[in-house]
Amino acid sequence: MLYSFSNRGLRSGTSPINELIQYDLEHDDVISLAAGLVDYESLPVQSIAANIAELMSNPRLAQAALQYGTTRGLLQLREQILEHFRKAEGNKSLFDADDVIVTNGSQQLLFLLADILLNPGDIVLVEAPTYFVFMDTLKIFGVEIHSVAMDGQGVCPEALKAKLQELRQRGVLERVKLFYTVDYFQNPSGISLIESRKSEIFALIQTFSQTSHPILILEDAAYRDLGFNGVSAASFKGMDIENNWVLYTSTLTKTFSPGLKCGYGILPKPVLEQVMRHKGCHDFGTANLVQHLIAQMMLHGEYPNHLESLQKSYAAKALIMNQCLEPLRHKGISWQIPSGGLYFWLKFPSSLPTGPQGSLFKACLKEKVLYVPGEYCFHNTDLSEVVGSEWMRLSYGTVPTNEISEACHRLIRAVDSI
Numbered sequence: 001m002l003y004s005f006s007n008r009g010l011r012s013g014t015s016p017i018n019e020l021i022q023y024d025l026e027h028d029d030v031i032s033l034a035a036g037l038v039d040y041e042s043l044p045v046q047s048i049a050a051n052i053a054e055l056m057s058n059p060r061l062a063q064a065a066l067q068y069g070t071t072r073g074l075l076q077l078r079e080q081i082l083e084h085f086r087k088a089e090g091n092k093s094l095f096d097a098d099d100v101i102v103t104n105g106s107q108q109l110l111f112l113l114a115d116i117l118l119n120p121g122d123i124v125l126v127e128a129p130t131y132f133v134f135m136d137t138l139k140i141f142g143v144e145i146h147s148v149a150m151d152g153q154g155v156c157p158e159a160l161k162a163k164l165q166e167l168r169q170r171g172v173l174e175r176v177k178l179f180y181t182v183d184y185f186q187n188p189s190g191i192s193l194i195e196s197r198k199s200e201i202f203a204l205i206q207t208f209s210q211t212s213h214p215i216l217i218l219e220d221a222a223y224r225d226l227g228f229n230g231v232s233a234a235s236f237k238g239m240d241i242e243n244n245w246v247l248y249t250s251t252l253t254k255t256f257s258p259g260l261k262c263g264y265g266i267l268p269k270p271v272l273e274q275v276m277r278h279k280g281c282h283d284f285g286t287a288n289l290v291q292h293l294i295a296q297m298m299l300h301g302e303y304p305n306h307l308e309s310l311q312k313s314y315a316a317k318a319l320i321m322n323q324c325l326e327p328l329r330h331k332g333i334s335w336q337i338p339s340g341g342l343y344f345w346l347k348f349p350s351s352l353p354t355g356p357q358g359s360l361f362k363a364c365l366k367e368k369v370l371y372v373p374g375e376y377c378f379h380n381t382d383l384s385e386v387v388g389s390e391w392m393r394l395s396y397g398t399v400p401t402n403e404i405s406e407a408c409h410r411l412i413r414a415v416d417s418i
């Protein structure tokens with residue numbers, strides 16, 4: 001049968017990451033350092049079982065939780081999310097619960113925001129490297145992606161300014177709709193954008209915006225709560241006192257459980273209203289049972305406790321991984337030690353390209369260890385040239401602590417074999 005898909009449908013290509021995940025699932029003896037999944041052992045199994053039992057033992061709460069909820073999300077949970085955000089911002093009293101929306105993971109919100117804001121031909125600025133799933137999302141909407149360079153302190157304000165100037169000179173500045181940043185322990189690089197740069201970037205964005213065409217900051221704070229020392233820098237959203245410029249998205253999937261698939265956003269009111277109209281057609285509300293469950297766990301104070309133990313366990317895993325990778329430094333391979341999140345971002349010499357067609361990737365398959373080739377994380381306008389083949393993303397998220405050393409040995413053997 002010949003099916004006739006829409007242009008938009010046809011623009012959603014197959015993600016190479018899905019192929020890596022599939023490969024891992026089909027090969028029991030493979031250790032995947034590719035998947036950005038969370039640590040199995042730290043999933044709050046007992047706590048979820050106890051809280052579900054408690055919810056179901058209260059007929060009034062049980063019935064409410066098993067009924068449809070609202071599109072915006074459970075008020076109690078939105079208040080708790082806001083309180084959590086306020087604490088992270090040093091107890092600044094900002095926004096109200098109606099500025100918060102609860103979504104099916106933050107990915108749903110990223111998709112909805114792209115859907116309500118972007119027309120084909122619009123321009124979105126992203127970091128280089130960036131979160132590949134959002135790049136795929138942008139491709140669905142037919143937008144023009146422009147990359148802005150990063151260094152060890154996050155995206156470079158001078159590079160952003162130069163990009164905006166270039167677009168103004170080309171007469172296309174009014175097509176720039178969004179600047180997308182993963183500003184905490186970025187996926188894939190693990191780098192956080194330092195606070196002083198945030199104020200500079202916020203000012204830049206306002207300077208280059210026109211009244212009729214504001215450029216919005218899409219702040220994806222998915223890993224904000226995963227800093228190893230438990231604190232995080234102020235956000236762009238915290239600087240957006242009038243709630244006009246910043247679309248803040250974050251998630252409880254990485255910090256509680258991906259199986260609950262619960263994310264949220266803090267958005268300017270008109271944007272939130274538009275997202276709600278759209279979400280109303282998607283699902284008219286995030287799973288209500290999930291929201292009641294998380295709200296109850298937060299009420300019992302379980303979220304901060306869980307976060308603390310998660311931060312400790314990821315910090316310990318990152319430390320082990322750093323030690324195990326050490327022999328690679330003699331091969332001219334370098335990296336920053338992560339201070340949060342789930343990723344190591346390794347830079348290889350040009351003689352050792354990391355791409356999926358190269359000998360290193362094949363040697364790793366032979367050694368039964370998987371990684372994410374850096375080139376998946378860069379936007380490439382010129383298809384005749386590969387960007388990012390000197391980078392490799394490794395995740396210590398899902399690999400059990402006692403397998404980290406074996407995984408690293410396999411990687412080292414693969415490098416040595418070339």
Ligand SMILES: Cc1ncc(COP(=O)(O)O)c(C=O)c1O
Pocket residue numbers: 036104105106107108131182187220222250251252253254258261262263
């Ligand atoms: C940077 C970033 N943003 C958003 C997401 C979406 O996460 P979720 O939909 O599970 O909340 C992810 C997941 O890996 C991510 O890495």
